[in-house]
Amino acid sequence: MSFSSVSIAMTGSGGAGVMTAGQMLVDAAARAGWYGLMGRSLGPQIRGGESAALLRLSPQPVQSPDDFYDLLVAVDWGNIERFASELPLHAETVIISDPVQGPVPALMLEQSPRVIEVPLKEIARSTPGGRVNMVALGLVAAAIGIPAATIEQVLSTVLGKKGPEVIAQSLASLHAGMQAAEPLAGHLRPLAPPTAAGQDRWSITGNEATGLGALRGGVRFCAAYPITPATEVLEWLAPNLTHVGGTLVQAEDELASINMCLGGSFGGVPSLTATSGPGLALMTEGLGLAVASETPVVVVDVMRGGPSTGIPTKSEQSDLNIAVYGLHGDAPHIVTAPLSIADCVFTAQWSVMLAESRQCPVIMLSDQAAGQSRAVLDRPTLPDFHAHRLRAEAAEGDYQRYALTADGVSPMAIPGTAGTTYTADGLEHSPKGTPSTQARHHQEQLDKRLRKLTEFDYGPAWAEISGPPDADMAVITFGSITEQVREALARAAETGLHARLIAVRLLAPARPARMVAALQGIGKLLVVEQNHSAQFHSLLRAQYDLPPLVHTLHRPGPLALRPHEIVTALGALAQADACVAA
The missing domain is CATH 3.40.50.920 (Rossmann fold)
Structure with a gap:
């Protein structure tokens, strides 16, 4: 490639702190002027189990993993066999192994990487309140050339709420790790000089970017049930919706979530829910109601491995079929997909605009790889379009909610608007909204619902x-x-x-x-x-x-x-x- 990067994997059992160390490393690299990407590999356990922070640092923007890892730091080898295949190594890879954790597993040596033993645990014990993950952080930071002052500043900021004693102990562990980096000299190339110091950049995950795009698009109500790997969308929206007068409700399940969103949207408030494959499966009936009643709603599906409960913590693009074809009957709707972590902002905002302007459900297919990975990237150009719903004004006489308009979009009344009472349910209906079994009404409404999507200029x-x-x-x-x-x-x-x-x-x-x-x-x-x-x-x-x-x-x-x-x-x-x- 025309630019260099360093890929690092930090592994350990749940609770070993490799995610914290990895996040600090990315933050420090960003502060020093580099770009970065941090993904994660986790087991399905609620607590404990295997984990790995998967990093790529570069002087140029990066939003995808590289071919191989240049450095693997094993705080311990707990359950490494469960995800070793996700850690491609090669002959130039350096493995840092603590001898007290036992020999390097044979499956990690198949590509003949270089193994350097560093007594991480012993070093941690040599400092009061020592922390192995902070020793590992110092080791890696020194090995790849991140300035000591920068990593110290990040550590102090991240651990600030834990008090001065914890900060002092962690800094001591960090410095001990830096001193232990000497055996790596000459075995690992340092990062190329940074190129973005002082530039306006973001550190953001795909799930956070999705929340931002939804908010910018006009979403002011969210009802959802937590599910891996979509929960961070809700965690980001919960406090930020309140800043713009919006509301988030944690529903009792996914069926309640989609129906609450339809209710909010029926009342005139742009609404969104976030889920993953199992939740989307439960929402399909509600989405059919949204199609029939022409009620706007956005469903963000952060895809994971399936079917059924599948692999909750791993990424997979396998919900495409259910997103496109999963509704019963002829039920035209929109399916979008962000193309990167940064693009989650645009695509979420665009999805809200499409749902509102076309009066239909939009399913946005993100995935775990984008949703739960954090990237340091240049501040994206934010779109300036916003949701606009064609609304009915007060009327006298016969209000036709589902009037057969040229573009298929009919003015939608907000409950309480004088003269605009109508029926909105899942039954086929006449232009007025009255339930109907007439072939003519069915044909007209099918054509209308399809026309407003296929003849629109995207x-x-x-x-x-x-x-x-x-x-x-x-x-x-x-x-x-x-x-x-x-x-x-x-x-x-x-x-x-x-x-x-x-x-x-x-x-x-x-x-x-x-x-x-x-x-x-x-x-x-x-x-x-x-x-x-x-x-x-x-x-x-x-x-x-x-x-x-x-x-x-x-x-x-x-x-x-x-x-x-x-x-x-x-x-x-x-x-x-x-x-x-x-």
């Missing part, structure tokens, strides 16, 4: 398209995996292999004319996604005319697709085309 936001206009190959993807694809295409271009990127933000309804333009001149297509059954590829096949040669790169979570795998798949696609041509 503009260029439907997808992000980049790359050489004369390329004959393209990679098409969606969701957070887009960042790995971007990096892979940049690497491929350096070797002379060029391809266009089509990252789809609007998954439903389909945009056939837009896709034709995006695929202009493309004869070979690589579809990249993170699920077992290639759901995105099937969706593309069903909705669009694709080039003659299509390859897929897909696998389920929890193993993230790495940039080098995408480069390899792109090279295979190019070679396959050459064979066909020959």
Whole structure:
């Protein structure tokens, strides 16, 4: 690549403090002028179990994991076998192992990494109130070149509420770890000089960015039931909604959540709920009611491994089918997907605008990889559009809530508006809202509900398209995996292999004319996604005319697709085309 980065994994049993250490490391790197990304790998246990802080630090913006980890610091080896495959190592990887924790497990030595023993626990014991995770933090900070003053400042800020004694003990452990970094000299390349010192940047997770986008879009009511990995959306919204006069209610379950949101929206307040796959499954009946009654609502689905309870703490893009096809009957609705952590702001705000203006449910498909990862990034350009619902004014005579308008959108009355009483339920109805079983009314309302979505101009936001206009190959993807694809295409271009990127933000309804333009001149297509059954590829096949040669790169979570795998798949696609041509 044209820039350097350092990837670090800090592992330990739950309670070992590796997440705290990892967060401090990212914060310190950011304060010193670097960029960073921190993901996490956790077991399904409520307490204890395995955990890993997964970091990538760079002088350039990064929002995707690299191919391999350069440094693995094991506070202990507890349950490492459960997620060792998520920690790709190579011959240049340095493993820091505490000898009192036992030998390095054989499965971590398969790629012949370099092992350096550092007595982390013994060092911690040598300082009053010593903490092993702070020793590890000091070791890593010194090894990669983060200034001591910066990491000290971050530590003091983070632990400020714990009092001066805890801060002093942690600083002592930190300094002891820095002194212990000498054996790493020459074995690990330091970070390249920072490039963003003093610039206006954010440290934000995808879930926090989603909450911000929802708030900016006009959401003022949220009802939800906590569920991994979506809970942080609610945790962010709970205090911030109050600052703008909004309300968050923790409902008793997902069925109550969606129905409370429909009630809030029916009353005129833009509403949102956040959940994951199991919760979305429970909400499908309520979403059908939103379609039939034309009530705006946004459901953020932070996807995780499925089916059923699945793998709650791991990422997977496997809710695409239920999001697009999961409602019974002909129930047109909108499905969006943010393309990165930063894009969660835009896509959430856009989703609220679409729900309100089209008077329909919008399902926004985020995922654990974006939602629970923290990125240090340049302050994004925030969109200036906001939700606007077509509202009915006081009327005299026969108010038709579901009038057959040209664009399919009818003025929606707020309860209490004079002369606008109407029935809003899940039964098919006449333009007035009166329940009806007439074939004519059913046909008219089906056409109306479809027309307002398919004939709307979504503009260029439907997808992000980049790359050489004369390329004959393209990679098409969606969701957070887009960042790995971007990096892979940049690497491929350096070797002379060029391809266009089509990252789809609007998954439903389909945009056939837009896709034709995006695929202009493309004869070979690589579809990249993170699920077992290639759901995105099937969706593309069903909705669009694709080039003659299509390859897929897909696998389920929890193993993230790495940039080098995408480069390899792109090279295979190019070679396959050459064979066909020959």
